[in-house]
Amino acid sequence: MSEWIDISQALTNDMAHWPGDTPFSYSLTYTKEQTGSVNIGQMTSSLHTGTHIDAPFHFDSNGATIDQLHLDRYIGKAKVINVSHVEAITPAVLEAYNLKNVERLLLRTSLPNDPKRFPEQMPHLDPSIAPFLQKIGVYLLGVDMPSVDAPDSKDLATHHALHKHGVNILENIMLDHVDEGIYELIALPLSIPGADGSPVRAVLRPMKGSDSK
Numbered sequence: 001m002s003e004w005i006d007i008s009q010a011l012t013n014d015m016a017h018w019p020g021d022t023p024f025s026y027s028l029t030y031t032k033e034q035t036g037s038v039n040i041g042q043m044t045s046s047l048h049t050g051t052h053i054d055a056p057f058h059f060d061s062n063g064a065t066i067d068q069l070h071l072d073r074y075i076g077k078a079k080v081i082n083v084s085h086v087e088a089i090t091p092a093v094l095e096a097y098n099l100k101n102v103e104r105l106l107l108r109t110s111l112p113n114d115p116k117r118f119p120e121q122m123p124h125l126d127p128s129i130a131p132f133l134q135k136i137g138v139y140l141l142g143v144d145m146p147s148v149d150a151p152d153s154k155d156l157a158t159h160h161a162l163h164k165h166g167v168n169i170l171e172n173i174m175l176d177h178v179d180e181g182i183y184e185l186i187a188l189p190l191s192i193p194g195a196d197g198s199p200v201r202a203v204l205r206p207m208k209g210s211d212s213k
């Protein structure tokens, strides 16, 4: 049996977060010495810190919230492709890969995956990939970047285009240690009724019998 590969960022008090947003923090509220029986922790965080899923409500006030998303999108066969040779990801770039029967697509980009550093610049994901992905049957896009749009984007064009074309968004996965290939993916959101997103523990396991490409 192959081992599961963790592709999530560890949640640490010194991890990067969206500038101006709520950092992650964990602390012990009560120690075992205080309670006499148990240690009890608490955490505070933006839902967009670390590896997370965006719900459409994040960028569309009428959009679905995290509890309304279909769980089967986040569990199942996924393909990892390495697009680190380009700075702009377009349909023409994606056309070079065999994406037949791919429903969940994870992009390993040129961005170094460093959980401690919020990147100033990231590769560009062109909004035109959204209709392309829908046409070939992809309904989940995962990226190893904090966002599918540039940090200074005002219109969030790629978020909106993906949503319009039925493609769900998984962000800030770690893929520097993952080869191209076919995997089983599990990246389930927490059930937080009404929420705009959720941190996830995202893991991959190489699919048995796949020729990896």
Ligand SMILES: N[C@@H](CC(=O)c1ccccc1NC=O)C(=O)O
Residues within 6 Å of the ligand: 018, 020, 021, 046, 048, 054, 146, 147, 148, 149, 156, 171
């Ligand atoms: N769209 C980003 C997050 C984002 O834009 C954001 C996250 C936290 C605080 C502010 C944000 N954007 C603009 O102010 C994402 O895809 O998670």
